[in-house]
Amino acid sequence: MKPKFKVMQNPKISRPALLQGLLIMLVAIAVNACYYDNEEDLYPMSNTDCDTTNVTYSGTVQPILNANCASCHNETTANGNVIVSNYPDLMTVVNNGRFWGAINHEPGYTPMPQGGGKLSECRLAKIRKWIDMGAPNN
Template sequence: MKSLKYIILIVLTAFIFNACYYDQEEVLYRFNPGVCDTTNVTYSQTIAPVMQASCNSCHSTTGASGGWITDNYTKLNVIAVNGKFYGTITHASGFSPMPKGSGQLNTCQISQIKKWLDSGSPNN
């Protein structure tokens, strides 16, 4: 009888730890690429890596296509404030569609950029 109690206890404990583990929001997001995290958007962790992957090759300090620069906060904030950043990545009419010559950024990246712009494009 005593060993049965132990088994029940162990099984219950396993369930409890398991539940806590999978309930953690961060763990859920990290292991579920289908989920787009628009809650923890920052310049350094979210926006800068997207610029690095899709924009800086043409818009760097040393090679600024059209005179626009995306590889540092101060210059990126210029197109954030003047509306060109959002206009170009959403391929809105009146803007030159970016990234030039390749596919549009994915919907998650666009939502994250919108979130950052809507919160005033902070340098965080």
Template sequence: MKKTICLSFLAFMLGLPSCYYDVEEEIYPEIDCDTQSATYSGTVEPLLSDNCLACHSAAVNTAGITLEGYNNLKTYVDNGRFLGAIKHQPGFSSMPQGASQLPECDILKIEAWISNGAPDN
């Protein structure tokens, strides 16, 4: 009898941790991505400098595409090629070429800037 009680208690104690439930939102909190303050000079231009201008500056001009400067970028924003390329969408050359897609937050910031009319700000 004593042995049964001890074994029951041991089984209960071993099974207790298996009843734990994780809340996904607590383990992997949503990344705070401020898309409200996206501007050309403060958001888009630094992203271009870090990820695009090594190949698409006025000096290098790979594939005849120059993204350096607002007016050059705006051409590709207006025809949809810029967003299609950075989102790796079918029918577009994925950019940065040979690299993984930009972080989701960076793309969301660029999309917000474009949705606001892609102003030169």
């Protein structure tokens, strides 16, 4: 007499096929997880309106500094002995960390711009991107 449980087995689905199906599912989950990771890297502040592509010194950073900083930090009026109105002098404070520390209002630095509000998150993101690219004179 045939045992009853034999009826429960579906001969059309072999064990290798089941494993293959499982593998495909796992790969799909992994790929999906990576996709979300990348999205977070691209938009760290979940602000999709802030376009940090094509950030340059002359086109992005210099105009921000001219509008918000240069009046107090130029060749004739260099408050705190800091000049941000030309590239070589700006690089001094970029390289010693005072530039980013001051505009990002980090502890241990005098928050800048003095007497004004903190630069917008988008402007800071653009400046950060420029620094991370190696602060090129472009």
